[in-house]
Amino acid sequence: MRPYHPALVILHWLLAILVPFLLLFGADLTLRVHLALGIAIGGLFLIRLGIRFTTGASGVHEAKRPIDRLAIPAHRLIYLLVFGVVATGLGIVLQGNLIDVMLNHGRLPENFSALPSLQAHQVLTSVLLIVLSIHILAALFHQFVLKDAVFGKLGFAKSRED
Ligand code: HEM
Numbered sequence: 001m002r003p004y005h006p007a008l009v010i011l012h013w014l015l016a017i018l019v020p021f022l023l024l025f026g027a028d029l030t031l032r033v034h035l036a037l038g039i040a041i042g043g044l045f046l047i048r049l050g051i052r053f054t055t056g057a058s059g060v061h062e063a064k065r066p067i068d069r070l071a072i073p074a075h076r077l078i079y080l081l082v083f084g085v086v087a088t089g090l091g092i093v094l095q096g097n098l099i100d101v102m103l104n105h106g107r108l109p110e111n112f113s114a115l116p117s118l119q120a121h122q123v124l125t126s127v128l129l130i131v132l133s134i135h136i137l138a139a140l141f142h143q144f145v146l147k148d149a150v151f152g153k154l155g156f157a158k159s160r161e162d
């Protein structure tokens, strides 16, 4: 099982803290902090994707059992959902005129909660929360039930050469 590039490992764990944090506490943060973190996550995911393409794939693509191949579309779905959440977040800023609200201490528009981009952002963040919960359970299942040392690919323990 081939490990990920060290930069991908660091970015995975950094994002594994930032994304759940914003998912769980996003609504309680100030708009400025939320926007800054959200845009940073989008940028870090783009950088991760760039490094991923230039350093090659990890062991998923050498998966032996057909069910393990599900990891490929599942990981693509995580990327898609994160970019969807960031894009709809930027959509809220534009549709809700939030730059003006932040710079001039203005009020949110009357129809703020009805903005299509906000509703899409809410739906996508809920789906992302579910998909990431499954992702974490699947990783733990692989590591501790199937004992295929999947964490080795992300920097924990020595990876197996098989
Ligand atoms: C405790 C939490 C987490 C654990 C234990 C975990 C574990 C793992 C493991 C073992 C892999 C490698 C799977 C493989 O290549 O076969 C992986 C890949 C991945 N994880 Fe996580 N993960 C966690 C949280 C997250 C979070 C919160 C995100 C989203 C931001 C995330 C996004 C991804 C992505 C996108 C990949 C695929 C990487 C690629 O192939 O480019 N993970 N994770």
Ligand code: HEM
Pocket: 019, 022, 023, 024, 025, 026, 027, 034, 035, 037, 038, 039, 041, 042, 082, 085, 086, 087, 088, 089, 090, 092, 093, 098, 118, 121, 122, 125
């Ligand atoms: C992966 C990154 C992001 C996550 C996980 C995330 C998560 C969330 C969550 C959980 C909410 C609360 C939804 C609700 O009311 O039920 C929210 C609202 C919001 N998000 Fe994000 N967000 C992200 C990125 C962004 C970005 C990039 C922007 C804008 C540039 C943004 C702008 C907003 C705004 C304006 C709201 C509404 C705030 C309010 O109701 O007071 N988000 N986000």
